[in-house]
Amino acid sequence: MWTWLKGPGKAFRSPLPGSTNYLSAYDKQGNLMRARRNDNKDKDRGDRSQPDENEDSIVQRELDEGLDDTQMEKNAVDRATQRVEKEEREERGGVPRERQKDLQPYPLNQSFRSQPVLSEELREQLYIQVTMFKHDLPSVAATFGVDIRRVAAVVRLKTIEKQWEADGKQFAKPYADAVLAMLPQTPFKPETAKPITPHEPINDLPVHPSTRQQIFYPASESRQFTREDAAKVFDNKLLPADQRIPLPMLVDLERWKLQGLSREDRQKKQKEKDDAVHTAAAESERRRVAWEQRTQRVVQGRRWDFKFQDISAEKVGKDGRGRDAVGYRYGMPHEDRKRGMVKIPTSVE
Structure with a gap:
């Protein structure tokens, strides 16, 4: 040694x-x-x-x-x-x-490779793009090549970090630097020719349970069998792949590019679609707020405000477990959490 x-x-x-x-x-x-x-x-x-x-x-x-x-x-x-x-x-x-x-940190394990992590500069940039410039998560994910779920997690953790920093809490900075030094990192260098390095595949489609079965479906040769038709064969409620992927706007941009549209026309059409999505989201939020104001009553308390909402007893469903029924979120508690319950086996059969 x-x-x-x-x-x-x-x-x-x-x-x-x-x-x-x-x-x-x-x-x-x-x-x-x-x-x-x-x-x-x-x-x-x-x-x-x-x-x-x-x-x-x-x-x-x-x-x-x-x-x-x-x-x-x-x-x-x-x-x-x-x-x-x-x-x-x-x-x-x-x-x-x-x-x-x-x-390969383990020479005898040829199948394992250390995966890159986001550098501190890239995480800070993701936080700035979402919180300061008010860009939506799908656009930031598509621009920086980071999964939309990872972008959301980075923004949440960075928000907590900024709050702790404002409160004067002490960070384990030497430990974090030591761990990052041992792992490959995805950099962000705005002063270079290629400032953005893609971190991971961002448009992978998760396997739906309904598509795991093998189906032989006969179709006419004169018929154009599309992705929508294939989704309906597996399940009537299953959406096609173009609508289930995390970032469908990338498919639209590639389709418009193959159609011969110029860069300005593609950007214009994408901006129109983004504006329509934002308008629909704002309208949905406005309807939700109006519904809460119409159906909820708020009673001011000394320490908390109590909210009372009208509930219809007819919405329990056929089996009494409708998602709009009272107590749907809470479910049945486990017996082992009750006091006095025996939690170990008393006999072997």
Whole structure:
């Protein structure tokens, strides 16, 4: 053990800056494998390009060589990617970004890979977009490539954090920084060419229980069998996939793009749909508030306000368990929560 700590294991005494430090990223001699691989790649690039040459001179040289616009655009994207990678390596102390093989904290478990988490800068930006700029959750999720449920959780936790900070509570900041340093992070760098890095798939469709069965449904060849028809085959109340996905606006944008609409027309149609959704939500909230004011009576108390609402006894349903019935939310309490109940078995049959 001491031989390993003085040899290959000494790389784990001080973790890499801005990077994970797992066993799978090193060879048996304690050398970082991706650093050696990246040095060879830089040597190959150095033979073909001039790093001190500015962008204007490169473009002029490519024009003199007679390259077409497609090739020039591809070369420009490659150069921008190389600049971003170089900036990231400088921030990480010359260490390149982890590969998939480097994200295995347990060398004997090849199936497990450490998943990235949101960086502190990205979480702060999500909170700002929702609370300060008043953007809705689906738009923020689609823009930053973060699941809409994760965006909502980040906003809730950030709100609590801001409240604790205003109350003067002490945070475990060193512990949080140490944990984040051991995990891959999804960054947010607004000053770079690509400020937003997608964090996860945001439009995955969960498997509905009604679709788990295998059905052979005969259909005419002259009939156009759509997703709506397929949903009705599984269940009459099942919505099609286009309406069950978390962000259906992405499907609409892609459909309009395939139809040949310009970017301005797509943005205009999307804005019209967003305005219609916001108007319908505001109208629904207005009707709910009006219904509460019409059916509820508020009695002012010394410490609390008591709300009384009219309930119809006819809404219990056929089995007496209708969702509008009195006590529907509370259900039947467990017997083991009653005082004096025996909670351990007294006999074995």
